[in-house]
Amino acid sequence: MNPPPPDPAAPFAMPRGGPAAARWDRLYETDRAEYIDRPGNPATTRRVLRGLDRFQRLTLGYRTCARLTAAEFGPAPHPRVLELGAGCGRLAYGILRAHPTARVTASDVNPRVVEELRAGPLGRHPRARCAVVDATAIDAPAGAYDVAVMAMSLHHLPPAGVLALLREGTRVARTLLLVDGWRHPLCLASVPLMFLTGGPAQAHDGLISLRKVYGAAAVRALAGMCAAPLRVHTRFALPGYLVATATRSSYAPAPAVPTRLRTRK
Numbered sequence: 001m002n003p004p005p006p007d008p009a010a011p012f013a014m015p016r017g018g019p020a021a022a023r024w025d026r027l028y029e030t031d032r033a034e035y036i037d038r039p040g041n042p043a044t045t046r047r048v049l050r051g052l053d054r055f056q057r058l059t060l061g062y063r064t065c066a067r068l069t070a071a072e073f074g075p076a077p078h079p080r081v082l083e084l085g086a087g088c089g090r091l092a093y094g095i096l097r098a099h100p101t102a103r104v105t106a107s108d109v110n111p112r113v114v115e116e117l118r119a120g121p122l123g124r125h126p127r128a129r130c131a132v133v134d135a136t137a138i139d140a141p142a143g144a145y146d147v148a149v150m151a152m153s154l155h156h157l158p159p160a161g162v163l164a165l166l167r168e169g170t171r172v173a174r175t176l177l178l179v180d181g182w183r184h185p186l187c188l189a190s191v192p193l194m195f196l197t198g199g200p201a202q203a204h205d206g207l208i209s210l211r212k213v214y215g216a217a218a219v220r221a222l223a224g225m226c227a228a229p230l231r232v233h234t235r236f237a238l239p240g241y242l243v244a245t246a247t248r249s250s251y252a253p254a255p256a257v258p259t260r261l262r263t264r265k
Contacts, residue, residue, distance in 0.1 A: 018217025051198015
């Protein structure tokens with residue numbers, strides 16, 4: 001007897017702690033919007049992003065994410081990396097600096113963010129490219145990258161968006177790497193540090209982020225809803241990260257792109 005087809009409405013109704021999330025986890029969850037997800041307040045958004053940048057530098061977050069990304073390069077002599085939701089670009093630049101053969105496309109869905117990336121060090125780097133990319137609908141051929149990575153941004157997507165990201169990320173890359181906060185109330189202990197690095201606005205967004213991050217069970221459940229069969233591995237990483245890798249069994253690399261990747265489109 002064949003199993004019933006996946007319910008298309010299931011991703012929208014699933015708690016961020018997973019289908020079997022405990023009652024406390026469902027109460028812990030929030031649907032409040034962060035400042036950086038609200039339109040019309042660019043000054044507050046910039047304050048939050050500056051505070052987040054300081055927080056990640058202080059906690060060595062960029063270094064940790066760069067190390068996790070490099071661990072997925074495998075045997076590729078010139079690994080091709082797509083960073084989704086690149087923000088200020090420090091992770092992309094860190095990968096380029098630490099790995100002299102890596103080629104990185106730093107992308108964001110916000111055109112203004114991408115213009116700022118192009119105006120900075122990444123825009124002048126011979127192994128970097130900056131592009132506007134929607135992580136849920138990636139305009140790239142199948143197998144174009146060795147690794148696609150999204151760091152500290154997964155919680156900004158609704159469940160249906162995560163499902164689309166899993167589908168698209170594993171289509172264009174051999175490995176999709178997702179790094180975000182670990183889902184547990186104990187992680188709220190980091191909010192005072194967020195206040196110190198970014199003030200009330202950063203503490204506000206940090207608190208909401210920690211209540212919105214996806215649990216490992218949720219990521220695995222969403223991966224199971226993808227039309228293409230995925231292999232997903234989730235784990236905890238210090239000091240408080242969820243690390244998830246997703247791959248397809250049918251991955252085939254696309255032809256190599258030219259070494260000089262920088263564009264001004």
